[in-house]
Amino acid sequence: MHADYLLILGGPLEGDKPSELLYERIKTAAEYLNEHPDMKAVCSGGIKGKHQKLSEARIMKNALLELGIAEDRILLEEKAKTTLQNFRYTKELVGADAKVIYVTSAFHIWRSAYIMEKAGVNYIPLPAPNGAHSLGFRIREQFLKGLVKIGIII
Numbered sequence: 001m002h003a004d005y006l007l008i009l010g011g012p013l014e015g016d017k018p019s020e021l022l023y024e025r026i027k028t029a030a031e032y033l034n035e036h037p038d039m040k041a042v043c044s045g046g047i048k049g050k051h052q053k054l055s056e057a058r059i060m061k062n063a064l065l066e067l068g069i070a071e072d073r074i075l076l077e078e079k080a081k082t083t084l085q086n087f088r089y090t091k092e093l094v095g096a097d098a099k100v101i102y103v104t105s106a107f108h109i110w111r112s113a114y115i116m117e118k119a120g121v122n123y124i125p126l127p128a129p130n131g132a133h134s135l136g137f138r139i140r141e142q143f144l145k146g147l148v149k150i151g152i153i154i
Helices: 020-035 056-066 083-094 106-119 134-149
Strands: 005-009 040-044 074-077 100-105 124-128
Touching: 005 020, 005 083, 020 056, 020 100, 020 124, 040 056, 040 083, 056 074, 074 083, 083 100, 083 106, 100 106, 106 124
Parallel strands: 005 040, 005 100, 040 074, 100 124
Antiparallel strands: none
């Protein structure tokens, strides 16, 4: 599948570093980018906590740089605070016709695909490993999936 961009959805942080879960997304993205040297990355995620100094996007960019991805291949979207915003703001950044693959944790694929449709985009998911702390996140996703199904949240 040819795509123009690889979108990395933001995730949990540990201070100014990615959590293990987010780092799995970043590593998956770096591996894919190394296999597709003409593709650019979009790191999407804003500042969510009042004590957070760097955006999720900036933290992901720093990790990609450490993994050897060239800076000119990395775009930042630093406003998004939700998955819906990740998709909407990326669409604004890269254009409605851009072909995009997005990286998120495997357990997040179902809900992110649903949210993607609400954002009016048709991106291809690329699952990253869930990491060691996946049970709590899987439970959360199942709960949120139920809320989505009954229309309380998207």
